[in-house]
Amino acid sequence: MNQNGSEQKHYIDQYLREDRMPHIWCPGCGLGSILHCFLSSLIKSGIDMDKVVVVSGIGCTGRAAGYVKLDSFHTTHGRAIPFATGLKIANPELQVVVFSGDGDLIAIGGNHLIHAARRNIDMTVICVNNFNYGMTGGQLGPTTPLGARTQTSPIGNYERPFSLPYLAAASGAVYVARWTSMHVRRLEQTITEALLKRGFRFIEVIAPCPTTYGRRNRQPTGLDQMRYYRENSIIRHGADPKDVDIDLNGKIIVGKFIDIERPTYSDLLDEVMQRAFGTELPKDDTSKEEATVVGSAPK
Amino acid sequence: MKYWRKTLDQDQVKPIRGRVEVLKDRCKQCRFCIDFCPKQVLEESTEFNRKGYHPVYAALPNECVNCGLCELICPEFAISVVPLEEEEVKEEARYV
Ligand SMILES: Cc1ncc(C[n+]2csc(CCOP(=O)(O)OP(=O)(O)O)c2C)c(N)n1
Numbered sequence: 001m002n003q004n005g006s007e008q009k010h011y012i013d014q015y016l017r018e019d020r021m022p023h024i025w026c027p028g029c030g031l032g033s034i035l036h037c038f039l040s041s042l043i044k045s046g047i048d049m050d051k052v053v054v055v056s057g058i059g060c061t062g063r064a065a066g067y068v069k070l071d072s073f074h075t076t077h078g079r080a081i082p083f084a085t086g087l088k089i090a091n092p093e094l095q096v097v098v099f100s101g102d103g104d105l106i107a108i109g110g111n112h113l114i115h116a117a118r119r120n121i122d123m124t125v126i127c128v129n130n131f132n133y134g135m136t137g138g139q140l141g142p143t144t145p146l147g148a149r150t151q152t153s154p155i156g157n158y159e160r161p162f163s164l165p166y167l168a169a170a171s172g173a174v175y176v177a178r179w180t181s182m183h184v185r186r187l188e189q190t191i192t193e194a195l196l197k198r199g200f201r202f203i204e205v206i207a208p209c210p211t212t213y214g215r216r217n218r219q220p221t222g223l224d225q226m227r228y229y230r231e232n233s234i235i236r237h238g239a240d241p242k243d244v245d246i247d248l249n250g251k252i253i254v255g256k257f258i259d260i261e262r263p264t265y266s267d268l269l270d271e272v273m274q275r276a277f278g279t280e281l282p283k284d285d286t287s288k289e290e291a292t293v294v295g296s297a298p299k
Numbered sequence: 300m301k302y303w304r305k306t307l308d309q310d311q312v313k314p315i316r317g318r319v320e321v322l323k324d325r326c327k328q329c330r331f332c333i334d335f336c337p338k339q340v341l342e343e344s345t346e347f348n349r350k351g352y353h354p355v356y357a358a359l360p361n362e363c364v365n366c367g368l369c370e371l372i373c374p375e376f377a378i379s380v381v382p383l384e385e386e387e388v389k390e391e392a393r394y395v
């Protein structure tokens with residue numbers, strides 16, 4: 001029986017913890033669509049679900065770890081990436097996915113993000129950017145656009161935000177993409193591709209948060225925000241991440257920006273172990289060969 | 300003289316059609332599916348669900364092309380789309 005008291009089911013229910021449903025996300029919140037895309041990508045990638053671990057921190061987005069019927073880890077605020085790093089290094093067979101919010105990954109967890117990218121640790125990070133701290137009532141965060149009103153910037157934000165693809169790429173991520181939660185098909189394809197690649201993969205997903213952000217910025221419903229994405233998104237694959245800043249109510253450049261190869265943390269660790277002790281870490285067999293690769297390694 | 304342009308496999312091509320199934324009690328009336336369906340198949344109903352929302356329903360069921368967009372975009376996991384086989388399409392056509 002499901003939460004509606006009926007026997008009716010949805011195909012995705014098999015990957016959701018039904019005892020935790022219905023989810024807490026507001027009507028018009030983009031998180032449900034993104035979680036659906038992620039689960040659908042996992043199915044399409046053909047990855048063994050028993051090897052998948054979903055890690056998130058705290059926030060509305062962070063609830064995802066508690067909703068998926070997979071091995072998952074709902075960590076402390078900002079620490080999803082360190083937990084995920086430990087999991088991957090201790091058990092290289094795992095396919096580790098971090099699913100968390102802009103506040104969690106970029107504010108309190110920002111330092112972990114840049115260092116995991118620098119080390120090229122094998123994980124996929126799905127960062128849902130709703131431009132504010134939704135769960136705690138809509139405070140401004142490091143992605144809030146200049147001029148946006150939030151609970152803690154009632155007359156407009158005057159702090160310059162991070163552009164996440166630029167931050168991730170500059171820190172060393174080998175795969176960087178951005179979509180909005182309206183681009184469900186493309187997002188699904190991108191996550192699938194990222195899952196089949198190795199190294200630090202970063203996907204920013206812009207999402208409506210009508211309750212605490214949209215409402216204060218003249219887009220009071222999720223649908224208003226989705227329509228804004230439809231009218232203002234420009235797909236530009238291969239765009240230079242330094243050119244993809246987001247201005248309040250401005251254009252949003254989306255697409256796959258970076259897709260390169262670079263030895264991962266485990267590769268280099270293995271090499272050193274081999275040289276020093278003649279031992280090897282257990283082999284990482286979660287990545288597949290099919291992943292398409294464009295571009296070349298940074299010089 | 301008249302030329303009829305006919306694809307060779309015309310007899311075998313199945314019309315691409317789908318049937319939308321809505322788990323009514325999950326719908327929170329965000330209207331994403333209504334707005335983004337390429338064929339304007341879906342509409343809000345007048346009935347209430349357990350949460351007090353008006354769940355969507357397929358107002359133009361025969362227009363559905365089984366693209367699956369509504370299914371993926373619904374944040375509440377409330378919609379699934381089932382591909383219709385040719386036979387089912389014929390069967391349904393009798394009643395419309
Ligand atoms: C150490 C610590 N500091 C602060 C908080 C309060 N807190 C909970 S969620 C959150 C921000 C979440 O923002 P984000 O990651 O963007 O998630 P969203 O709710 O927007 O999806 C904060 C500051 C906390 N739980 N723990």
Ligand code: SF4
Binds near residue numbers: 024028061130209211
């Ligand atoms: S507060 Fe914002 S992010 Fe949190 S569930 Fe509501 S709409 Fe979604």
Ligand code: SF4
Binds near residue numbers: 317337340363364369
């Ligand atoms: S499957 Fe596509 S065409 Fe059919 S109702 Fe859904 S969005 Fe519309």
Ligand code: SF4
Binds near residue numbers: 378
């Ligand atoms: S997308 Fe889902 S929740 Fe939103 S109106 Fe459609 S069926 Fe209801």
Ligand SMILES: [Mg+2]
Binds near residue numbers: 103
């Ligand atoms: Mg947020």
